[in-house]
Amino acid sequence: MNKIAFITGATSGIGRATALLLAQNGFDIIATGRRAGRLEELKNQITTGRVLTLEFDVRDKAKVKELVAGLPEDWRQIEVLVNNAGNAHGLAPIQSGDEQDWEMMLDINVKGLLYVSKEIIPLMIKQQRGHIINIGSVAGKEAYPNGNVYNASKFAVDALSQGMRFDLVKEGIKVSEINPGLVQTEFSEVRFKGDKGRAEAVYQGFQPLVAEDIADIILFMVTRPAHVNLAEVLVFPAAQASATVVHKS
Ligand code: NDP
Ligand code: 8X3
DSSP: OOEEEEEEEEESSHHHHHHHHHHHHHHEEEEEESHHHHHHHHHOOSSSOEEEEEETTTTTTHHHHHHHTTTOOOGGOOOEEEEEEOOOOOOOOGGGGGGGHHIIIIIIIIIEEEEEEEHHHHHHHHHEEEEEHHOHHHHGSSSTTTHHHHHHHHHHHHHHHHHHHHHGGGGGGEEEEEESSEEEEEEHHTTTTTHHHHHHHHHTOOOEEHHHHHHHHHHHHHTTTTTTTEEEEEEEEEESSSSOOOOOO
């Protein structure tokens, strides 16, 4: 039987690329996100192994509980959980930040990750095996101007990754964190509320990472021998040196 990977935010960017790559490499995929059409497209694109799609908002605690509790018996042996769903909403000084943006970032990036993990971890404990990959960010290692609440949400992912590792080590569950720099996905379009020009400008003048670069690292992490846990990776485009230093031509 193939190993099963549960991936949040599989409708776009890093999550979608990870679903495709893990499927190509022998995993069965539970692909999740809010956009049902995108989940269906992904399912049709995967021709190797099984795919189950679950449409939910990670903020909806009751729905997360209901859907995980209702997983069919042959989908419950989850080997890998990729906590990827998340975004930045806005980029503004703290004194003029939008409260709705703040709530979305804290509710999705932090509380959503917790809600999903809370339901999947007992399944992993039962089998005394599993691997949780949290997608943090360089933004969770260094704050930057106007990043404030997004930074806070990703600093929280960093703390939770360490905390989960402490609590789950005795259960045979590995916890890893990947902290990417600039990856060209729909991320900036979401941050800038659909302003494509502003989003594209973020990635101009240098070669950004692409979602497949992060998927490659996830595949590497989850295919290490059982005694190896690659706990943390900080990954930049070659032109990036920190959250704020990017060498543009
Ligand atoms: P995308 O915008 O391309 O993808 C975001 C994914 O998250 C989508 O699949 C979206 O699905 C899902 N998502 C967002 N909100 C929710 C929600 N409320 N409930 C369920 N799913 C949700 O961005 P990326 O692929 O770049 O982002 C993935 C992760 O990588 C995020 O955690 C981001 O913070 C992190 N990251 C990104 C970097 C970058 O430069 N791009 C760098 C460092 C980290 P849907 O809308 O269908 O629900
Ligand atoms: C995404 C990368 O630099 O826009 O987390 O915060 S950055």
